[in-house]
Amino acid sequence: MRKPDHVEESPVSKPLELVAIPAPPSEFRVRRDARFAAPGEKRTRYHLPESLESSSPVGYRTRVSLSREEAGILLSLLSLPRPSRFVPGPALTERELFEECSLGVLSARQSTNFRGQREVLLGPKDSEQAAALLRRMGRKEAPVLEGAACTHVVLARPYRTPFTFLLTFVGHKPLASLITVPMRAWAKRFHHADDIPTIGYLKELHLGVLADAMERATVIASAGTRRAQVFLEPFEQPADTAALRELEALVGLTPAERAAGWRISLVAQVGHVPEEERIPMERSTARRLGAALLALRSERIQPGVNAEPSAPPAYQTRQPMDVPEELTVQAGRAAYNAFARFTGVSRERAKELVLLERIDVLTPHGKERLRSVREELEQVTDKLIARLPLWADLALGRALSRNSxxxxxxxxxxxxxxxxxxxxxxxxxxxxxxxxxxxRAFGAAAARGALVAEVAGTTEIPEGCDLSGGVCLMAGPVNQNDIGKQFFGGKDLLERAFSGRAPTSLLVWTFKAKTVADPIGNEQQLLDAARKGALVDLRPGPHEVVAVRQGTTLGPMRLRGGQVNAERAFGDVGNFVTDPAGKEIPGNRGTVWPSDQADAPLWPGGTR
Incomplete structure (x- = not known):
């Protein structure tokens, strides 16, 4: 692929401004106030979990109410230039890297929390070898730096979930399905084929989300003294294929894993930076920002609009709140910053390439447009169910039609x-x-734009409220629309707004101003094996998705003699969920990893 047009040596990011979400009148300020189920009471997703036993560093958290100064520091991280060089520094401790990974691969937002990413951590010596290999491969988006304190090598695989299993049966002709369903299943299993294009794009979107998170993770975990040089451009066509194979060997990628679809997909060099490139930040501020980021969740419910009838009263009443227009301007600015950063194109070209259509009820004819989109998606679902192969649906006890x-x-x-x-x-x-x-860059842009709104929604949270606003990044509407495009003759969601430009819709943002957080059951299905949702994966622990290379050995992070992690990252901030009386969820705070291991350097000697 040739060098991108409009490329800048270091695309200039525009600084971001904090835009507050006005609080509603006091009588509309409500919060979740979840409690434990009483003895004999039927538990619902609105009750607090009875306990937590998880190796995830996240746990059940409440939003951290940021001061305006803290919010400003966090927003400043969304328009940083790339680091120019690394300098010598102290060896990294195990806990520093645990917290860095906690803000990265262990928590970066993914559809259904799919475990499609894992990483290998390389120390300074191996990082030198990795840097040489990256140069041989040829990286156009940024220079490969010398002197990295560590390197994150992220591997990813195609997106495969119960939803993609369902898609195996979609779009077939009645009689031919007896042959075409097995053929498609074979292609998916052995050639990693996708049922619809947007399912394949989810892997790339998730990598962009992770790349954006890793830049912040490095800064916050080091209180501003380290930075990350992230390489997001795909590795599939390196200038030197042998160099890619050597890097795969360095991180222990096996032939069986390659056959299962795992590939090196992202590399982040991390190093100490000179004084002029550090981010001024008190350690206490960094701790609060880390805890604040871990507490963020997708917010699906708009009170009084789409809550289920059984939801508590706090979810049933509309709140007189709005997302300020200027806030969406800042979110867009952050998105363009990210797209330019990770592609190397100019911001002006980024604004031309990123296609956005606003379809909410506050725009002219927005109500009609929104109704039209909803109806189109409903019609796709109806057609999908009606045309499922009956033989397959009956054999699976009607599970296909029910899940659809x-x-x-x-x-x-x-x-x-x-x-x-x-x-x-x-x-x-x-x-x-x-x-x-x-x-991939679009995924980073989507995540960064969403974070701007989430920062606004957690700045100076009013008394008696969980938050002031939130965001839900959604791939579901796009996937459903793509089913209609591929199998039922439908048009892309963006075709109406960008006719003649052959658009491909990728994600939907829904920005919400509200004061009550979504039910804690949404989080429990990601943390509790007994309550796990049918279509999601549990949040991973470090031993499950992070490996550390020490010497010539690769070993899981925080797995020692059968003991695994139970520490909650940035837990000293104390933003853990309780009932209204302050009673905690047993096990939610976790237990700190032994200090003789956590405070020890992973690779003694540091960088010189």
Missing amino acids: ARGRKAFALAGQRIYVGGLSRREVEQSGLSFAHAV
């Missing part, structure tokens, strides 16, 4: 500001970018 119907909530559109975003493959490739690279 349940999936309707995955594309419910509710919020004061709703945007559909995507790209035009034709325009992306005309700019000298691969489409996969641009989709």
Whole structure:
């Protein structure tokens, strides 16, 4: 792929401004106030969990109410230039890297929390070898730096969940399905084929989300003294294929894992930076920002709009709140910053390539447009169910049709500001970018834009409220629309707004101003094996997705003699969920990893 057009040596990011979400009148300020189920009472997703036993560093957290100064520091991290060089520094401790990973691969937002990413941590000596290999491969988006204190090598695999299993049966002709269903299943299993294009794009979107998170993770885990140089451009066509194979060997990628679809997909060099490139930040501030980021959750419910009838009263009443127009401007600015950063194109070109359509009720004819989109998605679901192969649905006890119907909530559109975003493959490739690279950058842009709104929604939270606003990043509506495009003759969600540009919609943002957080049951299904949702994966512990290379040995992070992690990262901030009387969820605070291991350097000697 040729060098991107409009490329800048260091694309300039615009600084971001904090825009507050006005609080509602006091009588509308409500919060979740979840409590434990009484003896004999039927538990629901609105009750607090009885306990927590998890190796995840997250746990059940409450939003951290940020001061304006803290919010400003966090927003400043969304417009940083890349580091220019690394300098010598002390050896990194195990806990520093645990907390860095906690803000990265262990918590970066993914659809259904899919475990499609894992990483290998390399120390200073191995980082030298990795840097040499990166140079041989040829990295266009940024220079490979010398003197890294460590290197994160992220591996990813295709997106495969119960939803993609369902898609195996979609879009077949009645009689031919007896042959075409097994053929598609074979192609998915052995050739990693995707049922619809947007399912394949989810892997790339998730990598972009992670890349964006890793930049912040490094800064916060080091209280501003370290930075990350992230390489997000796909590795599939290196200038030197042998160098890629050597890097795969260094991180222990086996032939069986390659056959299962695992590939090196992202590399982040991390190092100490000179004084002028450090981020001024007190350690106490860094701790609060880390805890604040771990507490963020997708917010699906708009009170009084899409709550289920059984929801508590706090979810049933509309709140007189709005997402300020200027806040969406800042979110867009952050998104363009990220897209330019990770592609190397200018901000002006980024604004041309990133396609956004606002479809909420506050825009002219927005109510009609939103209703039209909802109806189109409902019609796709109806057609999908009607045309499922009957032989397969009966053999599976009607599970295919039931799960298809349940999936309707995955594309419910509710919020004061709703945007559909995507790209035009034709325009992306005309700019000298691969489409996969641009989709990854779009994922980073989506995450960064969403974070701007989440920061606003957790700044100076009013008394008696969980938050002031939140965001839900959704792939469900886009996937459903893609089913309609591929099998039922439908048009892309963005076709109406960008006619003639061959758009591909990728994600939907729903921005919500509200004061009550979504039910804690949404979090419990990601942390409690007994309550795990049918379509999600549990949040991983470090031993499950992070490996550390020491000498010539690869070993899981925080697995010692059968003991695994139970520490909650940045737990000293204390933002753990309690009932209204202050009673904690047993096990939620976790236990600190032994200090003789956590405070010891992983690779003694540091960088010189």
